[in-house]
Amino acid sequence: MSDNLYDNNNYNSDVSDDVPTSTSGPEHVSDNSQSFDAPKYNNPFGNYNNNTGNSYAYTAENSTAAPKHKKNGFLKAAAFILCIAIAGAAGAFGYKIYKDHQDDNELSEFTSASQMDNKAVDDEEEEESVSGSSDNYSLTLFDLAARDDAKPIPDIVEDIMPSVVGVSATFEFTQQYSFFGWSSDPTTEEMIGTGTGIIMSEDGYIVTNAHCIYDDSSTYHAGEAIEVSVLFSDESEHEAKIIAYDVETDIAILKVDETGLKPATFGDSDELRKGELVIAVGNPLGFDLFGTVTSGIVSDCDRMININDKKMNLIQTDAAINSGNSGGPLLNSCGQVIGINSAKMSSSYGSASIEGLGFAIPITEAKHIVDELLNNGYVSGRPQLGITTTEITETYSNYFNIPMGVYIREVVAGGAADLAGIQIGDVIIAVEDEPIKTTEELNEIKNRYKAGDTITLTISRAGQDIDVRVTLQDANADKASKSSGEHERR
Numbered sequence: 001m002s003d004n005l006y007d008n009n010n011y012n013s014d015v016s017d018d019v020p021t022s023t024s025g026p027e028h029v030s031d032n033s034q035s036f037d038a039p040k041y042n043n044p045f046g047n048y049n050n051n052t053g054n055s056y057a058y059t060a061e062n063s064t065a066a067p068k069h070k071k072n073g074f075l076k077a078a079a080f081i082l083c084i085a086i087a088g089a090a091g092a093f094g095y096k097i098y099k100d101h102q103d104d105n106e107l108s109e110f111t112s113a114s115q116m117d118n119k120a121v122d123d124e125e126e127e128e129s130v131s132g133s134s135d136n137y138s139l140t141l142f143d144l145a146a147r148d149d150a151k152p153i154p155d156i157v158e159d160i161m162p163s164v165v166g167v168s169a170t171f172e173f174t175q176q177y178s179f180f181g182w183s184s185d186p187t188t189e190e191m192i193g194t195g196t197g198i199i200m201s202e203d204g205y206i207v208t209n210a211h212c213i214y215d216d217s218s219t220y221h222a223g224e225a226i227e228v229s230v231l232f233s234d235e236s237e238h239e240a241k242i243i244a245y246d247v248e249t250d251i252a253i254l255k256v257d258e259t260g261l262k263p264a265t266f267g268d269s270d271e272l273r274k275g276e277l278v279i280a281v282g283n284p285l286g287f288d289l290f291g292t293v294t295s296g297i298v299s300d301c302d303r304m305i306n307i308n309d310k311k312m313n314l315i316q317t318d319a320a321i322n323s324g325n326s327g328g329p330l331l332n333s334c335g336q337v338i339g340i341n342s343a344k345m346s347s348s349y350g351s352a353s354i355e356g357l358g359f360a361i362p363i364t365e366a367k368h369i370v371d372e373l374l375n376n377g378y379v380s381g382r383p384q385l386g387i388t389t390t391e392i393t394e395t396y397s398n399y400f401n402i403p404m405g406v407y408i409r410e411v412v413a414g415g416a417a418d419l420a421g422i423q424i425g426d427v428i429i430a431v432e433d434e435p436i437k438t439t440e441e442l443n444e445i446k447n448r449y450k451a452g453d454t455i456t457l458t459i460s461r462a463g464q465d466i467d468v469r470v471t472l473q474d475a476n477a478d479k480a481s482k483s484s485g486e487h488e489r490r
Contacts, residue, residue: 018459145277208327235312267336282325321358430458
């Protein structure tokens with residue numbers, strides 16, 4: 001916007017032929033010092049004279065000079081004052097913007113510096129907090145569950161692998177088929193089972209589960225394996241001999257004719273704590289997955305469970321233990337064998353399933369059994385009655401009009417029960433004044449005693465209750481005792 005009333009660049013030089021009858025034209029004031037050649041007009045009022053400068057005057061011929069009018073000073077003054085006001089306002093507004101910008105910069109710089117200082121303080125405090133309480137930050141499950149003298153898991157695995165073997169057992173059993181009253185001739189068949197073992201000595205002694213080399217299931221009744229071999233971590237296979245086994249504790253000893261083997265390091269399962277880290281090694285589902293490693297924690301150190309009608313105190317863990325892991329080592333975080341993997345329990349209820357229930361025989365208990373098997377070929381001191389029994393359920397009790405309890409089907413000649421006068425057909429209804437109804441309850445009370453101890457059995461005979469004193473015998477060589485459904489020799 002120009003301060004002049006007329007802009008030179010916009011000045012209109014065209015004048016209409018109908019010029020007003022005025023003796024003077026408009027005046028134009030310019031700050032520019034340029035000179036212009038004014039155009040000539042056919043002016044009916046007289047000659048057009050160009051005066052040097054930017055002011056133009058029109059003089060009529062044969063006329064007297066018109067009185068000179070004063071220039072419009074009021075408009076000039078108003079315009080000047082307006083320009084000054086506008087300039088002042090613009091300057092003030094510009095200064096305000098500049099000042100606000102400066103204040104914003106200073107505030108931003110101050111805020112950034114303050115934030116940086118605060119962040120530095122926070123970072124320093126966080127470093128101190130993390131370094132000062134490392135037990136609460138950046139800790140893994142291994143750190144939380146492992147012992148103070150723990151080793152890295154890869155080192156544990158590398159160290160134990162040469163001491164882990166695969167166990168392959170061949171069983172022979174008799175099979176007979178029946179269909180609508182027709183029965184086939186009995187046929188002898190073979191089956192192969194696999195498991196895992198742990199090298200105990202450099203001269204070839206190996207510990208594993210008894211059920212890996214002895215079948216006492218109700219399906220096959222195969223008994224002791226007719227052939228056993230072991231597979232080492234170097235993939236070499238060797239024939240193995242069964243030294244001894246104990247079905248009740250599920251422990252067996254094998255021997256290979258090799259020397260220079262690497263035995264595992266055995267620890268103390270009594271030192272285990274619930275929640276402690278453990279590692280399981282074995283051959284799940286056969287030798288295709290030889291040397292599989294899983295880990296977890298100790299869910300319970302002394303879990304009493306019933307396996308194949310036997311009460312067993314086992315270590316419970318959530319480390320994956322599948323079929324084929326049986327007989328393999330359960331290790332603590334130092335790489336010591338603290339358990340022998342024995343069973344995995346899994347069951348389903350509708351659409352829900354239960355997993356993560358693995359069990360292992362505590363090595364402290366297993367050591368005692370191993371020593372007995374190596375020294376005697378059996379576990380000494382284990383009490384035995386010398387009877388074969390079945391249970392009288394409520395249905396049988398009502399039908400035959402006899403009390404619920406343990407029915408004696410067979411009495412071993414010369415056994416403890418025989419020597420005490422117990423007869424076939426007697427029903428044991430109490431042991432040491434504790435009522436019983438199942439074989440499991442009978443064994444649980446009997447096993448509180450050792451061979452040579454005398455206990456009182458209350459039996460029902462011909463409608464009368466009789467107390468009989470029985471001196472328990474050593475089960476010693478009776479390794480062939482086996483369970484078959486409800487019938488079992490005790």
